[in-house]
Amino acid sequence: MxxxxLRAALPYVHSHGFTRAAFSQITAPGTFVPLSGTALEALLGANPERALLAEWLQNGLEDMRVLARDDLQHLHQKHDQLKxxxxxxxxxxxxxxxxxxxxFRSFTALEIRPVPSPLSSVLRTPRPLVSHVVAVADEALHLAKDEARGPEWHARRALVGGIYGLAESHQLKSTSPQDDSAAKLLSRLLDEASRVKSAGEEIEQFGSYILRSALGIVHSAGALIR
Structure with a gap:
C-alpha cells in the first residue's frame, strides 16, 4: 500500500513539491477521505516527504530504462549511449x-531526536546525495552495456557518478527549464573522461576529483547546510 x-502522490509534486501537501491531494485507498498525517507516518515512516523524494528518484531510474529500451538501439557507440x-x-x-x-536539503538532514540543544543548525550528511549519483551512474553504465569488471567497474562508476553529480549540482542552481548549461557541462566532461585511457588508479583519481567537486558545489548551493 x-x-x-507514493505513486499516487507523484503527479502532485509539480504543484505542491515534496511535501505533505502533495499527499493531501490523494485519498486513502477505498475511500474519499484524504490521508491524515498519522496515517501517512504509519504507512511511510516519520518522514513521508523523504519517502516521496526517494520514490521520485527511483522513478527517474525507470525513466532511463524506458529511454534505453526505445532509443539506444539507434546509437552504436557505448560512449554515445552513456551520454x-x-x-x-x-x-x-x-x-x-x-x-x-x-x-535535497531535506534529503541530507540527519534525523537526530532529540537534537542536542547547543546545536544551532540541522546536521546534514552528503551520503544520500552520493548514493543518488552512484545509483544513476550504475544504471547508466548498465544500460550502456559497459564491460568493465572489478576495480575498473568501481572506478568507472565513481567517474561517471562524479561527472553526473557535478552537472546536476550545476543544474540545481537554475530554475529555468531552458537553461542547457548543465547538459553542455555533462557532455563536455564525459567527452574529456573518454580520453582518459588508463584503467584503475588514474580513472579512479579523476572520478574522485570530480565527485569532490560535485559535493563542493552542492555545499556552496546550501544543500549541506541549514
Whole structure:
C-alpha cells in the first residue's frame, strides 16, 4: 500500500513539491477521505516527504530504462549511449527545478531526536546525495552495456557518478527549464573522461576529483547546510 500511495502522490509534486501537501491531494485507498498525517507516518515512516523524494528518484531510474529500451538501439557507440541516458536523467529533473534544491536539503538532514540543544543548525550528511549519483551512474553504465569488471567497474562508476553529480549540482542552481548549461557541462566532461585511457588508479583519481567537486558545489548551493 505504501508504494501505491507514493505513486499516487507523484503527479502532485509539480504543484505542491515534496511535501505533505502533495499527499493531501490523494485519498486513502477505498475511500474519499484524504490521508491524515498519522496515517501517512504509519504507512511511510516519520518522514513521508523523504519517502516521496526517494520514490521520485527511483522513478527517474525507470525513466532511463524506458529511454534505453526505445532509443539506444539507434546509437552504436557505448560512449554515445552513456551520454544519452545521462542527459535524459538531467532532463527528468527539469520540470521540478523549483522544488529540488529544498528537497535535497531535506534529503541530507540527519534525523537526530532529540537534537542536542547547543546545536544551532540541522546536521546534514552528503551520503544520500552520493548514493543518488552512484545509483544513476550504475544504471547508466548498465544500460550502456559497459564491460568493465572489478576495480575498473568501481572506478568507472565513481567517474561517471562524479561527472553526473557535478552537472546536476550545476543544474540545481537554475530554475529555468531552458537553461542547457548543465547538459553542455555533462557532455563536455564525459567527452574529456573518454580520453582518459588508463584503467584503475588514474580513472579512479579523476572520478574522485570530480565527485569532490560535485559535493563542493552542492555545499556552496546550501544543500549541506541549514
Amino acid at each position: 505504501s508504494a501505491q500511495i 544519452h541516458v545521462l542527459l535524459r536523467r538531467l532532463q527528468y529533473n527539469t520540470p521540478l527545478l523549483h522544488h529540488l534544491p529544498q528537497a
